Amino acid sequence: MGKFIVKETKSGGFKFDLLATNGQVIATSQVYKSLKTCLAGVDSVKRNAPVALTEDQSEENFETVKFPKFRLYVDKAGEFRFNLSAKNGQIIAVSEGYTTKKNCVNGIASVAKNAVDAPVEQKLAEREE
Numbered sequence: 001m002g003k004f005i006v007k008e009t010k011s012g013g014f015k016f017d018l019l020a021t022n023g024q025v026i027a028t029s030q031v032y033k034s035l036k037t038c039l040a041g042v043d044s045v046k047r048n049a050p051v052a053l054t055e056d057q058s059e060e061n062f063e064t065v066k067f068p069k070f071r072l073y074v075d076k077a078g079e080f081r082f083n084l085s086a087k088n089g090q091i092i093a094v095s096e097g098y099t100t101k102k103n104c105v106n107g108i109a110s111v112a113k114n115a116v117d118a119p120v121e122q123k124l125a126e127r128e129e
Contacts, residue, residue, distance in 0.1 A: 002114025080104035
């Protein structure tokens with residue numbers, strides 16, 4: 001089972017990482033101003049990830065899907081990435097870069113699977129950039 005790790009940033013905000021069962025980070029949040037809003041972001045990922053469809057923008061003439069959705073795309077460096085948007089269209093989690101599309105698709109599946117019942121661990125004494 002995966003888990004959410006909530007940390008305080010050096011700038012005084014809060015962010016979370018979703019870790020897969022193997023401990024790898026599979027999604028990261030933006031920096032939130034308060035712990036309360038960060039935890040609301042975690043809840044939003046838990047609600048939206050399992051029902052989100054994937055919009056594959058790495059393909060020509062891709063089909064647009066409704067929110068919530070995972071958006072799979074190729075970044076400027078040529079790596080595959082995804083982000084997860086909530087029902088209101090706001091991005092609630094982003095991925096690291098993947099060298100292959102297959103690995104990116106697997107990352108999306110991992111977020112959808114692991115987010116649902118992942119426990120939340122707060123490491124507020126450990127500040128992160």
